[in-house]
Amino acid sequence: xxxxxxxxxxxxxxTETGMTGPYHDHWIDGYHFIFLGTEQGLxxxxxxxxQQLQWLDHQLEEQSAADKPVFLFLHQPLKDTVAGSLExxxxxxxxxxxxxxxxxxxxxxxxxxTDIPTGSLK
Numbered sequence: 001x002x003x004x005x006x007x008x009x010x011x012x013x014x015t016e017t018g019m020t021g022p023y024h025d026h027w028i029d030g031y032h033f034i035f036l037g038t039e040q041g042l043x044x045x046x047x048x049x050x051q052q053l054q055w056l057d058h059q060l061e062e063q064s065a066a067d068k069p070v071f072l073f074l075h076q077p078l079k080d081t082v083a084g085s086l087e088x089x090x091x092x093x094x095x096x097x098x099x100x101x102x103x104x105x106x107x108x109x110x111x112x113x114t115d116i117p118t119g120s121l122k
């Protein structure tokens with residue numbers, strides 16, 4: 001979603017999905033699925049607002065159980081977590097990396113799914 005005119009791309013996403021923004025959650029058969037997304041038209045890094053981070057913290061706390069996984073999806077990886085996510089490799093991830101890691105540390109049952117940075121495949 002970061003390529004092209006940001007406002008147009010976000011509006012198209014919202015129209016086609018019925019979502020009201022770049023982040024949302026769903027409960028499916030008692031399991032929590034959470035989707036995060038950049039809030040600025042950055043080409044490489046993901047920018048999460050304070051509101052989105054607070055929303056995430058609240059969502060992870062909702063009906064939280066240590067023995068029940070929560071599935072979290074974000075296109076960009078956290079720093080130093082997968083091939084291509086090292087800062088020395090030109091890491092393209094979440095600008096608020098430390099803040100997001102701090103929230104996730106409180107909920108070890110959360111499974112984070114990210115995409116492999118394009119540069120790591122070269």
